[in-house]
Amino acid sequence: MQIVSWNINSLNARKDFAARFLDEVRPEVIGLQELKLETDKVPRELFTERGYEVAVLGQKSWNGVLIAAKQPLVDVETWLGPDPEGEARFIAATVGGLRLINVYCPQGQTEDSDKFAYKLRFYDGLIARIGAGDPSAPLVVLGDLNVAPDPEDIYDPVGLATTPSFHPLERERFRRLLDWGLVDVVKPHVPAGAFSFWDYRGGDFHKNKGMRIDHVLATKVVAARVEGAAILREWRKKKDGLAPSDHAPVLVRLRD
DNA sequence: ATGGTTGGCCTCCAA
Numbered sequence: 001m002q003i004v005s006w007n008i009n010s011l012n013a014r015k016d017f018a019a020r021f022l023d024e025v026r027p028e029v030i031g032l033q034e035l036k037l038e039t040d041k042v043p044r045e046l047f048t049e050r051g052y053e054v055a056v057l058g059q060k061s062w063n064g065v066l067i068a069a070k071q072p073l074v075d076v077e078t079w080l081g082p083d084p085e086g087e088a089r090f091i092a093a094t095v096g097g098l099r100l101i102n103v104y105c106p107q108g109q110t111e112d113s114d115k116f117a118y119k120l121r122f123y124d125g126l127i128a129r130i131g132a133g134d135p136s137a138p139l140v141v142l143g144d145l146n147v148a149p150d151p152e153d154i155y156d157p158v159g160l161a162t163t164p165s166f167h168p169l170e171r172e173r174f175r176r177l178l179d180w181g182l183v184d185v186v187k188p189h190v191p192a193g194a195f196s197f198w199d200y201r202g203g204d205f206h207k208n209k210g211m212r213i214d215h216v217l218a219t220k221v222v223a224a225r226v227e228g229a230a231i232l233r234e235w236r237k238k239k240d241g242l243a244p245s246d247h248a249p250v251l252v253r254l255r256d
Numbered sequence: 257a258t259g260g261t262t263g264g265c266c267t268c269c270a271a
Contacts, residue, residue: 010262012263012264013262199261201261202261246262246271
């Protein structure tokens with residue numbers, strides 16, 4: 001079974017690109033982030049025509065997450081974050097006995113911004129939700145977690161030492177997820193210095209100035225079933241004139 | 257060289 005996480009950066013702008021991806025890679029499960037679409041504006045037929053069930057938490061202009069799977073999706077749960085106004089960054093569902101959490105963590109802007117404080121609060125809420133569960137149960141947490149966990153996961157760990165996505169307070173929160181019982185199941189299968197995100201600006205992709213901030217984490221019982229993982233860098237490139245997202249898809253293969 | 261890009265949608269914000 002192939003499971004994919006991908007920050008699509010507008011499903012509306014990326015509809016044809018996403019269709020190509022689904023037809024060529026044919027993952028059994030996919031979690032998308034940054035739909036930038038309201039729930040009822042999501043092109044569900046993109047998935048249903050290809051045999052997927054789909055669960056969506058959308059939002060106008062920003063955020064928005066979705067899980068699609070070729071098996072029934074049950075026990076769908078959404079969370080609008082720690083603040084009363086709410087942002088569409090979390091959706092969970094169970095597929096074939098496997099609990100999936102798909103999350104788009106805030107980016108955080110700058111260290112001294114309200115957005116960074118929100119990012120930390122969001123993480124605390126996420127840790128509390130995950131921590132309320134059983135670490136021996138089969139769980140996958142995937143998504144754009146917006147944290148490069150280790151120095152090899154960012155192109156300039158010294159220059160960006162206190163920048164959001166590599167700030168010590170975020171990396172500490174990321175480690176708390178691992179301490180609870182989640183395993184980074186991608187890291188052992190990709191070379192050090194493999195990235196999943198490159199900014200559109202400054203030709204960063206061509207200079208390979210990127211970060212590994214898109215993740216698939218799994219509890220140990222699931223991690224034991226992982227037979228491979230990859231960051232699909234080719235899908236960060238233009239495809240027959242179709243513009244790419246600024247993130248590459250991340251793929252994990254699980255034994256049945 | 258103190259820059260560059262993309263998407264949403266109201267002319268600037270977010271990443």
